[in-house]
Amino acid sequence: MGIFDRIQSEIETREKQEGFSPADLLALSPPLRRLMSYIIREGEVTAAAAAELVQVSPTNAQQLLDGLVHKGYLEREEREEGWVYRTRFARKRGREIPAGIWSALGRRTRPAPHDRDEGPSRDA
Amino acid sequence: MAKIISIHSFRGGTGKSNVTANVSAQFARKGYRVGVIDTDIQSPGIHVLFGLDEEQMDKALNDYLWGRCAIEEAAYDVSARVGKGEVVLMSGGIYLIPSSIRAGEIARVLREGYDVGLLNDGFRALIEKLGLDYLFIDTHPGLNEETLLSIAISDLLIIILRTDQQDFQGTAVTVDVARKLEVPHLYLVINKAISSYEPEALRHQIEETYKAPVAAVIPLSEDVAALQSSDIFSLCYPDHPVSQEIQHIVALVEAA
Numbered sequence: 001m002g003i004f005d006r007i008q009s010e011i012e013t014r015e016k017q018e019g020f021s022p023a024d025l026l027a028l029s030p031p032l033r034r035l036m037s038y039i040i041r042e043g044e045v046t047a048a049a050a051a052e053l054v055q056v057s058p059t060n061a062q063q064l065l066d067g068l069v070h071k072g073y074l075e076r077e078e079r080e081e082g083w084v085y086r087t088r089f090a091r092k093r094g095r096e097i098p099a100g101i102w103s104a105l106g107r108r109t110r111p112a113p114h115d116r117d118e119g120p121s122r123d124a
Numbered sequence: 125m126a127k128i129i130s131i132h133s134f135r136g137g138t139g140k141s142n143v144t145a146n147v148s149a150q151f152a153r154k155g156y157r158v159g160v161i162d163t164d165i166q167s168p169g170i171h172v173l174f175g176l177d178e179e180q181m182d183k184a185l186n187d188y189l190w191g192r193c194a195i196e197e198a199a200y201d202v203s204a205r206v207g208k209g210e211v212v213l214m215s216g217g218i219y220l221i222p223s224s225i226r227a228g229e230i231a232r233v234l235r236e237g238y239d240v241g242l243l244n245d246g247f248r249a250l251i252e253k254l255g256l257d258y259l260f261i262d263t264h265p266g267l268n269e270e271t272l273l274s275i276a277i278s279d280l281l282i283i284i285l286r287t288d289q290q291d292f293q294g295t296a297v298t299v300d301v302a303r304k305l306e307v308p309h310l311y312l313v314i315n316k317a318i319s320s321y322e323p324e325a326l327r328h329q330i331e332e333t334y335k336a337p338v339a340a341v342i343p344l345s346e347d348v349a350a351l352q353s354s355d356i357f358s359l360c361y362p363d364h365p366v367s368q369e370i371q372h373i374v375a376l377v378e379a380a
Contacts, residue, residue, distance in 0.1 A: 023269065023272055033304065033305070040277060041276065091239055093237045094234060094235045
């Protein structure tokens with residue numbers, strides 16, 4: 001099996017996600033991890049650049065990138081030079097913290113002066 | 125082309141922020157434009173070493189992550205704040221992007237999370253907007269989203285450890301992650317090394333264990349403790365053995 005088929009097969013077997021987390025990198029095979037790391041590092045990638053990195057044809061690279069868009073790892077934008085792909089990061093989730101802890105902290109948990117009129121309520 | 129340097133330790137209390145502040149200040153002194161970003165959002169602290177307190181921090185990384193400002197608006201030129209009592213010529217410039225020390229801001233990050241993509245975009249925006257030669261990322265101890273992102277985008281990773289069995293095990297984890305993420309350059313720094321260890325023997329042992337180069341063996345020093353993070357030690361005491369080890373790190377990072 002060639003490199004394109006291996007990456008394609010790995011992408012197909014992965015679950016669809018609401019965005020990519022940096023922790024997901026550790027679960028990928030080395031070639032796919034290298035591709036995702038490159039996109040994170042560079043900010044965006046074209047099919048031509050991905051083709052050079054993975055050593056596949058530009059058409060195959062675009063297929064891989066579109067597969068990653070379908071799984072929720074990337075998002076794409078059409079520009080004059082063609083499609084450009086960026087990481088679609090999952091939002092870092094907040095933690096459940098026991099109710100009352102903020103009020104127990106007292107006045108220190110008050111919002112900053114310039115922030116008092118915006119955002120959700122601060123204390124549980 | 126700017127370089128991104130992440131400084132990490134698996135456990136807290138290794139002196140990570142202190143080493144970051146010292147190495148970055150020495151780069152600024154050599155004429156480079158340097159950025160330092162505190163991604164230890166849950167327990168920020170490096171701003172203290174650069175002489176910033178809560179009242180002086182009108183904006184912080186948190187404000188950028190909540191969409192209240194551009195990231196460069198949370199950057200403070202701290203070149204003139206360090207090296208108190210010494211005539212220190214910072215021929216480059218050093219910009220600190222602190223994390224907020226306000227309990228409410230820390231709580232909000234813990235409670236609501238944030239957009240990791242915005243943090244990644246922010247690193248690149250900082251380099252471009254401030255014209256940086258080096259961006260140093262002071263990370264949160266252990267492994268979390270910010271840490272993994274920082275390691276993934278770094279040109280060079282410095283892992284700080286002490287001569288402690290818990291640090292030894294944790295460092296193995298981080299080294300393994302760095303290798304998986306194919307960080308181009310990886311260095312270890314042994315900090316707070318007790319005097320009963322012979323530095324070269326310790327260096328050799330650690331290099332053998334992790335199969336990675338040791339950039340410095342920084343001795344445990346009461347002089348560093350006595351400064352109480354009120355300034356940049358290597359600027360105040362350039363001839364001290366601790367400062368000489370900092371210079372070893374600077375030389376290796378510059379050559380990488």
